[in-house]
Amino acid sequence: MSQLFAKKPLNVLLAEMESGNRLRRILGPVQLTSLGVGCIIGVGIFVVTGAVAHDKTGPAMMLSFAVAGLACVFAALCYAEFASLVPVAGSAYTYAYATLGELLAWIIGWDLVLEYGVGAATVANGWSGYFQDFIGMFGLKLPALLSAAPFDFNLQTGHLQATAALCDLPAILIVAIITAILVKGIRESASFNAVMVIIKLAIVLFVIAVGAFYVDPKNWHPFAPYGYTGISLFGQSICGQTSSGGQPLGMLAGAAITFIAYIGFDSVSTHAEEARNPRRDVPIGIIASLVICTLLYAAVAAVLTGMVPYDQLDIHAPVSRAFEKVGLPWAQFIISSGALAGITSVLLVLMLSQPRVLLAMARDRLLPPGFFGAVHPRFRTPWKSTILTGACVSILAGLLPLRFLMELVNIGTLLAFMIVCASVLIMRRTHPHAERAFRAPLVPLVPVLGIAFCLLLMFALPWENWLRLGVWLLVGFAIYFGYGRRHSLLNPRVAASAPAAPTAAKR
Numbered sequence: 001m002s003q004l005f006a007k008k009p010l011n012v013l014l015a016e017m018e019s020g021n022r023l024r025r026i027l028g029p030v031q032l033t034s035l036g037v038g039c040i041i042g043v044g045i046f047v048v049t050g051a052v053a054h055d056k057t058g059p060a061m062m063l064s065f066a067v068a069g070l071a072c073v074f075a076a077l078c079y080a081e082f083a084s085l086v087p088v089a090g091s092a093y094t095y096a097y098a099t100l101g102e103l104l105a106w107i108i109g110w111d112l113v114l115e116y117g118v119g120a121a122t123v124a125n126g127w128s129g130y131f132q133d134f135i136g137m138f139g140l141k142l143p144a145l146l147s148a149a150p151f152d153f154n155l156q157t158g159h160l161q162a163t164a165a166l167c168d169l170p171a172i173l174i175v176a177i178i179t180a181i182l183v184k185g186i187r188e189s190a191s192f193n194a195v196m197v198i199i200k201l202a203i204v205l206f207v208i209a210v211g212a213f214y215v216d217p218k219n220w221h222p223f224a225p226y227g228y229t230g231i232s233l234f235g236q237s238i239c240g241q242t243s244s245g246g247q248p249l250g251m252l253a254g255a256a257i258t259f260i261a262y263i264g265f266d267s268v269s270t271h272a273e274e275a276r277n278p279r280r281d282v283p284i285g286i287i288a289s290l291v292i293c294t295l296l297y298a299a300v301a302a303v304l305t306g307m308v309p310y311d312q313l314d315i316h317a318p319v320s321r322a323f324e325k326v327g328l329p330w331a332q333f334i335i336s337s338g339a340l341a342g343i344t345s346v347l348l349v350l351m352l353s354q355p356r357v358l359l360a361m362a363r364d365r366l367l368p369p370g371f372f373g374a375v376h377p378r379f380r381t382p383w384k385s386t387i388l389t390g391a392c393v394s395i396l397a398g399l400l401p402l403r404f405l406m407e408l409v410n411i412g413t414l415l416a417f418m419i420v421c422a423s424v425l426i427m428r429r430t431h432p433h434a435e436r437a438f439r440a441p442l443v444p445l446v447p448v449l450g451i452a453f454c455l456l457l458m459f460a461l462p463w464e465n466w467l468r469l470g471v472w473l474l475v476g477f478a479i480y481f482g483y484g485r486r487h488s489l490l491n492p493r494v495a496a497s498a499p500a501a502p503t504a505a506k507r
Contacts, residue, residue, distance in 0.1 A: 007097065042345060045207075046130065056249055081438055256460035300319075
C-alpha cells in the first residue's frame with residue numbers, strides 16, 4: 001500500500017532534467033505558443049461549432065465557449081505554475097507523481113493517453129469532413145464505402161447505429177502522414193506546425209471579417225432554445241432539458257462538449273523538456289495561446305450563428321457550408337483549404353503529445369521502457385510509441401463517428417485538469433519554498449474554482465461518458481497491477497537493485 005501512494009521526490013525530477021537520453025531543447029516561447037494555438041484553433045472552430053450549436057445550444061454556444069474558457073483559465077494558471085516548477089516531459093502525469101503518489105499518477109497518465117488519442121481521432125474525423133467538402137467543389141466524390149465510419153450516433157435513441165460505409169479512408173490516411181512527420185523529428189514537426197498555424201489564423205480572421213457582413217441578428221433568436229443549463233447526475237437530469245435519447249441539452253451541456261476545443265494549451269506542458277528555457281517559456285506559451293484562442297472562438301461563434309440559423313449548420317463542415325448558404329461559394333473554397341491546414345496542425349500537436357506522456361511513464365518503468373521509452377538515436381523522438389499512437393488513432397478515426405468521439409475525449413480532459421488543480425494546492429503546502437518562475441495567483445481560490453468548474457462540466461456530459469471512462473480506467477488498473485507496480489522504480493525491490501538516483505546536490 002505504501003508504494004501506491006509513494007511520491008517521486010522533487011529533487012529527483014529536477015536532477016533527471018540534466019541526465020542523458022533526453023529530448024532536444026529547441027523550442028522558444030513563440031514556438032510553444034504556436035504549438036498551443038496550433039492545437040487549440042482548429043477543432044473548436046472548424047468542427048465542434050456545427051455539432052454543438054445544432055444539437056445542444058443554438059446561438060448560446062457563444063456562452064458555452066466562454067464558460068469552457070473560464071474553466072480552462074483556472075486550470076491553465078495551475079498548469080503554468082507546475083510547468084515552471086517541474087519542466088520535464090509528462091505534463092499532468094509528472095505533476096501528480098510528485099504530489100499525489102504513484103497510483104493517482106498512473107490514473108492521470110492513463111487518462112491523458114485517452115485524452116490525446118481520442119482527441120486526435122476526433123480531429124482526424126473532422127479533417128475528413130472538410131477534405132471531402134473540398135474535393136466536392138471539383139466534382140470529385142469518394143465511394144460511399146470509404147467516406148464515413150461504419151457507425152453513427154443517433155441523437156433520438158442515444159445509441160450507435162450501423163451505416164452503409166466500411167471506413168473513413170481520408171481520416172486513416174492523414175493520420176499515417178502525420179505519424180511519418182512526427183517520427184522524423186521535433187524541429188520538422190514544429191516548423192510544419194508553424195506554417196499551418198499562420199494559414200489557419202489568416203482563415204479565421206477572414207471568417208470573422210467577411211462573415212460579419214452577412215450576420216442577421218434574427219438568427220440569434222431564440223438565443224438559448226435549449227436553455228442555459230443541462231446538468232445530469234450519472235444519467236439523471238437534475239437541471240435543464242434532455243433529448244429523447246436522454247442526452248443533456250443547454251448552454252452548460254454545450255460547454256462540456258466545447259471543452260475539447262481548449263485542450264491544446266495543456267499539450268504545451270508536455271513539451272517542457274524540449275523548451276530552451278522551460279521555467280519562463282512554457283508558462284508564456286500556455287497562457288498566451290489560451291488568451292488568443294478564447295477571443296477568436298467567441299468571435300467566430302457569434303458570426304456563424306448569425307449567418308445561418310443554428311439548426312441549419314452542417315455537422316461535419318460548419319464554417320465552409322455556412323458561407324455556401326449565404327451565397328459565397330468562392331469563400332467556401334478558401335475556408336475549406338484553410339480548415340484542412342488548421343485541423344492538420346491540431347492533429348499534429350495531439351499526436352506529438354501522447355508519445356511524450358508514454359515516454360515519461362516508461363522512464364518510471366510503469367510501462368515497458370524498451371518500447372515506450374525508446375528514443376530514436378538520430379531523430380531524438382519517441383519513435384516506437386509514435387508509430388503505435390498513429391496505428392491506434394487510425395483505427396478510432398476510421399471506425400467511429402464524430403459525435404461519439406467528441407463526447408468521449410472531454411471527460412478524460414476534465415479529470416486531468418482537476419488533478420492538476422489539486423496538485424498545486426498540495427505542492428504549496430509540501431514544498432512552499434521550491435523555486436517557481438511562475439506562481440498561480442489567488443491560491444487557494446484559483447485551484448478550487450478550477451476543480452469546481454471542471455466537476456460542473458463533467459456532470460453536464462451524458463452518463464455513457466462516465467461508463468466509458470470507468471471501463472478505460474479498469475483496463476488501466478489491470479495494466480498497472482499486472483506490470484507497472486511490479487516494475488516501478490518506486491517498488492522497494494526494484495529500488496534496492498537499481499543505482500542510486502541522482503539528486504539536486506550532485507549536480
